[in-house]
Amino acid sequence: MTQKFEKEGHVIYHGDALEVLKAEIASESIDLIFIDPPYNIGKKFAGFHDKWTSDESYAEWAYQWIDECVRVLKSNGSLYIMTSTQAMPYFDLYLKNKLSILSRIVWHYDSSGVQARNYYGSTYEPILYCVKDPKKYTFNTDDIAVEAKTGAKRKLIDYRKPTPTPYNTKKVPGNVWYIPRVRYRMGEYENHPSQKPEALLERIILASSNENDIVLDPFSGAFTTAAVAKRLKRKSISIESQEEYLKIGLRRVLEKNTHNGEELLAVEKTYRRKNGKCNKEEETAGGLFDAISKT
Numbered sequence: 001m002t003q004k005f006e007k008e009g010h011v012i013y014h015g016d017a018l019e020v021l022k023a024e025i026a027s028e029s030i031d032l033i034f035i036d037p038p039y040n041i042g043k044k045f046a047g048f049h050d051k052w053t054s055d056e057s058y059a060e061w062a063y064q065w066i067d068e069c070v071r072v073l074k075s076n077g078s079l080y081i082m083t084s085t086q087a088m089p090y091f092d093l094y095l096k097n098k099l100s101i102l103s104r105i106v107w108h109y110d111s112s113g114v115q116a117r118n119y120y121g122s123t124y125e126p127i128l129y130c131v132k133d134p135k136k137y138t139f140n141t142d143d144i145a146v147e148a149k150t151g152a153k154r155k156l157i158d159y160r161k162p163t164p165t166p167y168n169t170k171k172v173p174g175n176v177w178y179i180p181r182v183r184y185r186m187g188e189y190e191n192h193p194s195q196k197p198e199a200l201l202e203r204i205i206l207a208s209s210n211e212n213d214i215v216l217d218p219f220s221g222a223f224t225t226a227a228v229a230k231r232l233k234r235k236s237i238s239i240e241s242q243e244e245y246l247k248i249g250l251r252r253v254l255e256k257n258t259h260n261g262e263e264l265l266a267v268e269k270t271y272r273r274k275n276g277k278c279n280k281e282e283e284t285a286g287g288l289f290d291a292i293s294k295t
């Protein structure tokens with residue numbers, strides 16, 4: 001049974017994404033959708049095991065909520081969707097008949113400690129960026145502009161102008177985004193196996209929505225999307241099936257202190273050196289000691 005929680009323009013549903021989309025979300029009501037579903041790679045998400053019997057059965061499951069997301073997206077809305085590199089071709093071929101795919105983004109990150117030795121290890125995840133109407137959609141260029149790397153040591157001057165002026169060195173980022181993964185030591189860390197970095201959602205939300213727009217995330221996990229949407233003065237709708245992660249959202253987005261009588265606490269971190277000692281300087285230095293989660 002679906003449960004609904006709400007505060008000041010931010011709504012959280014505890015339930016199944018497909019059921020909630022069908023029952024609760026009106027057609028053409030959402031400005032921006034960010035979808036980071038289970039990837040069919042065998043991860044454990046609390047009580048949920050991310051593994052289907054075949055690629056095809058995973059795709060068939062996904063096509064149902066993709067259709068629902070297309071239905072609820074406004075005519076000038078944008079949709080970003082992630083999945084594993086091996087499953088993305090299914091999503092790409094399916095979505096190109098429903099929406100306009102404007103960019104195929106690579107989220108590139110630092111590799112984990114475990115390195116592939118006999119093949120090229122994966123250091124990226126793909127993201128499709130789609131819009132319903134390629135002639136009318138929100139894209140806030142100035143809010144996401146980055147410094148263009150020209151290689152020149154001095155500023156390049158445009159001498160064609162009446163008064164020579166430096167060239168504008170700001171540009172829209174390309175489709176390869178280097179953003180570090182969330183590490184245990186980062187302030188934004190939550191106890192979730194595939195938490196996405198706030199910096200990734202910040203770029204997406206700034207580019208593809210405006211203040212007071214509604215941002216939907218049907219697989220909310222650690223509620224990164226809603227937390228960033230809130231900070232950037234957007235409204236949000238989140239769906240999550242696992243109570244363990246729902247509790248993160250209730251605390252992180254709705255600022256609730258308790259749920260069913262249980263106190264909702266942020267991850268409490270302790271840092272312990274191999275010799276058992278610990279001090280404040282070492283906490284920020286990194287590398288010397290092991291991090292131990294108490295949750």
Ligand SMILES: C[S@@+](CC[C@H](N)C(=O)[O-])C[C@H]1O[C@@H](n2cnc3c(N)ncnc32)[C@H](O)[C@@H]1O
Binds near residue numbers: 016045196225240245
């Ligand atoms: C890849 S994670 C999302 C991570 C999130 N983007 C973040 O930054 O933390 C996918 C989430 O979907 C949830 N989930 C799995 N099946 C679901 C379903 N049918 N409906 C709603 N949520 C589901 C999992 O519990 C998991 O937390």
